[in-house]
Amino acid sequence: MTQKQWTMLVSGKVQGVYYRASTQSVARQLGLGGYARNLPDGRVEVVAEGLVEQLQALRDWCAEGPPAARVSAVHVTEADGSDCGFNDFQTR
Numbered sequence: 810m811t812q813k814q815w816t817m818l819v820s821g822k823v824q825g826v827y828y829r830a831s832t833q834s835v836a837r838q839l840g841l842g843g844y845a846r847n848l849p850d851g852r853v854e855v856v857a858e859g860l861v862e863q864l865q866a867l868r869d870w871c872a873e874g875p876p877a878a879r880v881s882a883v884h885v886t887e888a889d890g891s892d893c894g895f896n897d898f899q900t901r
Contacts, residue, residue, distance in 0.1 A: 821881035831875040842895025
C-alpha cells in the first residue's frame, strides 16, 4: 500500500475553537502521522501522512471540525508519502 502526504489548508472560524487539538485526536485514531498548526492568516494547516482511505476520512472530518468551528473551505494538495519521520500526529 502506498503512503501519501496531504496538506490541507482549512479556512473559516478555525482558530481558538480547539481545531488543532481535535484534529490531533482524530488523526491519531486514524493512525496518521503529521501535524496541525495555526497560520498567521487565520487558517489551520494540516499535514498528514498515511493511506488514502485514512487521509480521506481526516479530510471529511476537517470539513466539519469541532463543534465551535465554522469551516468554509478545505484546500488539499497531495504528494507521495515521504519518510518525514512522522511517528505521531502533533500540534504545533
